[in-house]
Amino acid sequence: MPAFLELPRLAGSTPALALFVMVSVSPPVTVPAQEPEFYDRPYAENQWTYGRRMDESQLRYCVDRRDPDWEVASAIADAIALGLLLEPQRYVVESNIIFDDITKVYAVMLEHCDIHMGFKLIPQGYPDWITVTRPYYDAEYVFVAADLGIQALADLAPSRPIGATMGTSAHLRLVSYLSALPADDRWVTYPMGTSDLALQSLLEGKVDVALVWAPNFWIKQREDPVYDGLNVIDPAPLPPIVLGVGAILLSNETFLRAAIDEAIAALRADGTIADILDEYEFPARAAP
Amino acid sequence: MYKNLVRKSLFAATSVAAGLLATALVAQENPIDNISPVTDEMLLNPPDGDWLMWRRTYDGWGYSPLDQINKSNVGDLKLAWAWAMTPGRTQQTPLVHDGVMFVQNADHVIQALNAATGDLIWEYEYELPDGVRARGERNKAIYEDKLIVATRDAHLIAIDTKTGQLIWDKQVANHNFGYSFSAGPLVANGVVVQGMTGCGRGQPGGCFITGHDADTGAEIWRVNTIARGDSPEGNSWNGIPLESRHGASVWLAASYDPEQNLIFAGVGQPYPWISEMNGLLPVSADPNVTNDALYTNSTLAIDVTTGELKWYFQHLPSDSLDLDYAFERILIDLPVNGQERKTVVTAGKIGIIEAIDRVTGEWLWGVETVPQNVVLSIDPETGKKEINPEVIPRIGETTFNCPADPGGKSWQATAYSPRTGALYLPLVEFCSNTTPNPLDPGEVYTGGGRATFARVPVPDSDGNVGRVDAVKLSDQSTMWSYRQRPPVTSSTLPTAGGVVFVGSLDRKFLAFDDETGEILWSSGKLSNSLESFPVSYMVDGKQYVAITANFASGLGRLRQITPEVKLPANDPITVYVFALPD
Structure with missing residues (x-):
């Protein structure tokens, strides 16, 4: 048996660990939000210069050419805009970087779009500055x-x-x-x-x-x-x-999110999105 | 395209307008006119008034031999000047040589300032490619007539210290695959040594340390920080192939032992952090492999001329909590069991200080600081740690670990004072409820956090989170321990004047008595959190102390458990310089 240095403060005894677990399951009262690292406060250059948008007759959406479904998502976003009697305005994110931290989408959205297509509905998968729409399709x-x-x-x-x-x-x-x-x-x-x-x-x-x-x-x-x-x-x-796939919005866009959710539900119900998926022979479903 | 947008000599410009007399008069006041090349001899024995490298000296002590500011007068410190930097996070270490301070802004505007007055001398803008987030680097290097800077798109560049003109630009890796530098180089024995970070899912195989020709930037050697091949080290990845090995970032610059011509560098953890995601769990049935994941969380000793790996010591195998051992290595000769040993001392995020024989790689001793429940025991002969199985994250479960992932001791460097024989550690006390999360909310926009780290206070905490410890290294005893509510967020800076400077999340810069821990001075509230590396220097016989105020995430995430500490929304970045009144 090697003579191990016992580290006494927190680690040593089972009772101490049990106490830890017991304490840890109680939500700490001093913590307003439990945030993982990627909930990092987003930052965009000159972010304080972006105010309220004046032209509200458009639905500005982003798709990312790195996403395999970006053309399909564009067609779905166009349909959502038309359903809301808005003029679709597309911005295609162009980048050769393989992966981007999700906080980088903050700057893209501030500058270019109200909704960003192409995000999976993963429970507790998003920071609180993002909200996700209902899924416009489900894929495997x-x-x-x-x-x-x-x-x-x-x-x-x-x-x-x-x-x-x-x-x-x-x-x-x-x-x-x-x-x-x-x-x-x-x-x-x-x-x-x-x-x-x-x-x-x-x-x-x-x-x-x-x-x-x-x-x-x-x-x-x-x-x-x-x-x-x-x-x-x-x-x-x-x-x-x-997994369902939807669009993200900045979390303060509650009214727009509700409207888009209604539009997606209607477009799934009337077969519009299913028709788009069929047109592209895209491996996803959009059942009502 | 990289361009020198605004290269100014303000004094010279003034002088042209005012005539030759003014030229002569002002030119004397511009330190850039007299800046000298930095020689190998100067790097081996830096002038007391200069700060020529990340931790000032090759041994990584982070100690200033200046004593004009001392225990009796530090209370009189006043702001000498301040310089607003461009927006974006940075954790920079200003360098000072011959009265010129060099700073690097987050957007990669590099500036030379008059270190006595704060006046701009020249600036150079390195243009980052689209899509690369503008953030600062933790350090730079000076060698001969060159300021050598690492960039966020994985280039090394050399700028003329006198003119601000680009001398060379070397791409070390392709940033599209995620490669990036977060710290800068060390120049040792004429070789520019740089560690790579960001070796994640874009490109397998892990990170590396490279040695470069100081005259051209050309790569001389490369050491992969993930072990390869059919060897005990290469077979330490649970049987997964090189195509599936990720991580092992080198987050900070190395230290250097000229006697052995060795650099000592720390390596980070495997990616993603959760072992069930990165392939290190479940444990392979193959008896010929381990899941230690070398050389993650190791100290590497590398010949700086050849790039040969002389020895390694792994502090924490198969880390799944982002509790890596990636930070500063401090070289100190210490008595160990009655015998003088040449040691390399480091502390990982768990907050355990460890000493290794820097000649042989033999583990010598370890001592705890902050509350932790990750390591149950340490073999006193080998340093091998017994890890608490209860803290290892599992898919579908929430586990509890102390400290939390930013670390009880993080990138904020410890410092050693030969005056007291003590190591001064910036520390924080906190824990985490840890739940693995999938990475795939978007196809290219990833969660990146690998887990939900719900940071919480230490059980039965008195509410104090921030802490500075002074540990006497000859016997590993605690000389003093200062605790406060706001997290401590900067590196420590001990000086020959008997004071230790450190910054805090609540925008205060503090000075302690190095022997007692008594607070001798506190700045007023500055513009932002102080997450950086303070330095001290002398110009024209006057000592200055400088620190960069910025909220650079990192330990700033501890705002979650100290919500009463409010910081400005637009994250202002400012260099503050303090001095005694004339």
Whole structure:
């Protein structure tokens, strides 16, 4: 037995830890808001120069060319604007940066748009300066394989690697499932920075299955025939991993948000959004 | 396009208008006319009145040998001058040489100021590409006639210290993949050493430290901070391939031991922080791999000429709480068990001070400071830590850890005074209820926080969050511990005058008695939180103390648990310089 230095202050005894847990579950009275790091106070250059907008006959929306669905989202935003009897005004965010912190969208919205399309509805996933509309479509994370012998995730042998788009809701659900299995029954999960990198690893044979956002796989297959040989497989034994996608607004835009929610509900109900998805053969659903 | 937009010599411009007599008169007052090249010898033994590198000396002490401002007169300190910087967060360390102060604004306007008067001498604007957030860098370097600056788009640039003109510009990595610099370089033995940050999901493989030719910026060597290959180190990533390894940022500049020609640098944690996300959990069934994730949370000793990694020591394997050991390394010769040892001392975010033999990499001792529940025990022979399994975040669960992710001790540097033999630590006491969160609210706009860190006071806290400790390193005893309600937010600055300066979230700059912890002086309320690195320098026989006021996030996030501390909404950034009255 090594003679360990005992660190006495908080760590040592089980009773002390139990006390910690007991105390921690009570909301601290002095804390008005519990904010993760990405709830960081947003900042935009010259932010104090942006006042109330005068032209209220337009719906200014942003789409980001880095999003696989940006053209589909544009069509949906146009339909939302028309539904509200507003003139749609599109701003396309152009950037080559792979990832941006969500706080950067603050400056984009201050300058260019009332709503920004393309955000997943994730519980507790947003800072309090953002509000999210109801979803205009629902899409899945999908498991993709190159080997035609793998028709379902259940066909994959234990210890074989899955390249999962790292930190996504789907990745978390996969890891939770695997953690509940005996070690010998698990697949190995390789976190991949992006859906593109996960699909690239699949093409290169470094993983047997890739877990990616279906719209990302859709755009890759539209743009490059090298992806034609890849197939979406049945997620069983996992259930389908579906997320709604909506638009974000600055949280003080409560009236506009209510109006957009009503418009989205109407456009889903009358089949307008479903028709747009069909037109693009986009892998999502917009049932009423 | 990088351009020198406004390169001014205000005095010279005045003199042209006023005639030759005025030229001669004013030119004498402009320190830029007499600024000298910074030699290797000067970096080894900086003039007392200069502040030539991040922590003033290669050993990282952050100590000023000036004693004009001392215990008996520090109470008379008055504002000498102030300089408003451009908006945007910065945590900068001003550099001072031959009476010229160099500052870097968040928007990458770099300025030379008269350090005695605060007058602008020249300024150079480095134009950041669209989409790169304008933020400052924690430090710069001076070497020969060059001010060497790191940028947020992962370039190193050298600017002529006399004219403000660009000498060279070297792209170190592609910022589109997330690479960025948050701190600047150290120049040692003629090599510019720079650590990379932002090595996340855009590009796998992790970060690196690079050595560059000081004359051209050309890269000489590169040390990857994520271990690779079929070796015990390379096999410490739970069996995941290099394509799945992320993180290991190098957040701050290194220290340098000229005797060994070694630099000592700290490395941050794996990305994303949650082990179940980054692939380090669940533990692999392969007996030939570990999930230590080398060289994250390690001290690296690197030959500055060749880039050879001589040794490493990992302080915290498989960190899942953002409690990294990425900060300053202080080189001190200390008695250990009756024997004089050449040590490198550092404190990670958990607030445990640790000493390593800087020749062998052997762990020597560790001592706690702030309340923590992460480390249960430390092996006194090896330094290996027993981690409390209850604090490791799990998907779908909320766990409780102290300190919270910004750290009981963070990037705000500790400092060592040879006067007292004490290490002065800026500390905070707080905890976190931690819940893993998915990263994917948008396809490109990510949550980035990896978890909800609901920061809360320490259980049974008396309400004090901020703290400064003085720990005598010869026996690791606490000389004094000062505690206050507002978080302490700046690095410490001990001086030969027997005072220790430190800044606070509530906009105050404080001076302590270095032996007792008694507050000897407090500034009035300044324009903003003081989240930066204070320095002291001398011009024309007069000592100054400077600090940058800004709310730069970081420990400023502790506003959540001290909501009564109100800061201005537009985040003003100001350099304040104090001195004794004439």
